[in-house]
Amino acid sequence: MTKIEVYDGAMCCSTGVCGVDVDQALVNFAADVEWAKQQGVKIERFNLGQQPLQFANNPRVKSFLERSGEGSLPLILVDSEVALAGRYPSRAELTRWARLVAVPTVSQAEGSCCSGDSCC
């Protein structure tokens, strides 16, 4: 089964409501992670401010931090390979990585790619 790991920057909480201005991307992604878990996807988030050892112990994440700096987080690994960095994935991307059968959502309505029997 696909394993998705999300390495977040140092922050207080995963929805970002603790910041002075709530980041829409964090709010949306927190909801998407929750949705993906409900679909049975193995997805885990690591917060640099709380679990820095997880960053240090993973050579890929460590060298990413050394090369690009913590300002370039989040980093997303899919089955231990770098899949995305610098922004959070959309629900569609999570769907593709996890090889889920896509559920129609607002953001995918106009896309025709996944309207058939099988998902791209």
Place this chain on the structure above:
Amino acid sequence: MRFLDHVPAFLFFTGKGGVGKTSLSCATAIRLARQGKKVLLVSTDPASNVGQVFSQTIGNSITVIANVAGLSALEIDPQLAAQQYRERIVGPVRGLLPDSAVKSIEEQLSGACTTEIAAFDEFTALLTDGALIAAYDHIIFDTAPTGHTIRLLQLPGAWSSFIEANPGGASCLGPLSGLDKQRQQYADAVKALSDPDHTRLILVSRAQKTTLDEVARTHQELAAIGLSRQYLVINGVLPEREALHDALAAAIYRHEQEAIVAMPAVLRDLPIDYLPLKAANLVGVEALSSLFSDRDEAIPVAASTVADVMDLPRLSTLVDEIAKTGHGLVMMMGKGGVGKTTLAAAVAVALAKRGLPVHLTTSDPAAHLTDTLLGTLDNLDVSRIDPHTEIARYREHVLDTKGKDLDAQGRAMLEEDLRSPCTEEIAVFQAFSRIIREAGKKFIVMDTAPTGHTLLLLDATGAFHREATRHIDPLLHHTTPMMRLQDPERTKVMIVTLAETTPVLEAAGLQEELRRAGIEPWAWLINNSLSATSTSSRLLKQRAAFELAQIEAVRTRHAERVALVPMQIDEPVGIERLLNLVEP
């Protein structure tokens, strides 16, 4: 002494700074040790002076007290505990991760909640350490001031219900999540705390209305989280004989007796002890053992020294200087109960009387400006930042904007995170920065909430400053709230204290915190000073003489400017009496 009957294993003294918790807990420890018990005295007060009381260096490991057989002591410094806690998380990755990443982790862990949690962590370890419990008959906690204590004690309750409500776990626990492994220890600590056979909580108060009201709130909050076995000690009550021949002593005696009669009903049913006001602050084993007796050591007053403080400026001098600028932000800062509300109101009224436009506001949930003013004035607006209203407004705003496109599940999760303790600070901060924007046109006089809260506000302001400077084009002319607070032309911070050891130490600690945030306090106000009065009461004159060392410390070591506010015969309520405080 009722609180000394059938003493259980754990004793907690709680109350705000300056009520005499340290003296009481030390005297209790000495008494139990002299009865042949093995006693451990633990101070979690950031301004701990237990070491000074026993003339011995104590520090953060258990130390045997040389001149009291059977007694050991331990001082937990919350700042140091926080540093060690931070190190536990950051230490293992230092050198492994890039320096800038390590810095961003440290930044994240430098908030006030980390300090709270780290201190609580230390204290939990003591409550659940089987070896310690076996080694001592009694463990006595001279706890940190009230608000701090409540938060410490509320955490385990909030924490376990948070865990239950969020089985996913990856939610807004903030720095608490670093403690995940010790969940069982927290549960055990809460159990020990709420078991009356193990734990007795002693609320310490003075015979003053505001202090008793605050103690009543503490009582209810602690009872609500299961600490129901509570005792009340009213410390430092002025004896009747002092009131016979002196107007000020008579007024103090009357106010204290009225406050006792009118104390909140929830306190009246508790077992209560009264301790008389002593001439001197109690330092040393012999002086402390006399705490529970009526006998008082007569100490000769050095009458000449009292005259020295008469040279210090009064509040009116400071108000003259403030008035010159025509507008700006004036903030009263200090621990609860030192008189911030009264002095903020006095400054606001004095400025408004001069025809200057003034907005007087408070973010202290316990302050009631209308009760202090008892009237209205031209040029004076009064408002209040109510945390409950602000949180509700903030939650609604976030849900309506950022949460509007979420599905039901995502929305529920956002709502859950918006229940976190940080939300309150942010919501209050938003309201705060709305108001201080007005300070370009008029005077804003703020009576801020007690210290911990204030610092959280500043913390949030700091974060805002960093965020704003990161996002904003550096060429753009823009003032963040933090820049405003740091600019002495726009903001005058006044630190309010009393001329007593613990309040002065606490105020100095507050000043340090402000300086770390780049804010230099403009002046110190020493409130309710007896030495600035002409009392003839022997006891009050002795207390006045003991103020001098503290006043001297403030003048020479801490403050750029000092003003002395005399203890008033009439309670400073209503516009006329407030103006009396600002009389030259």
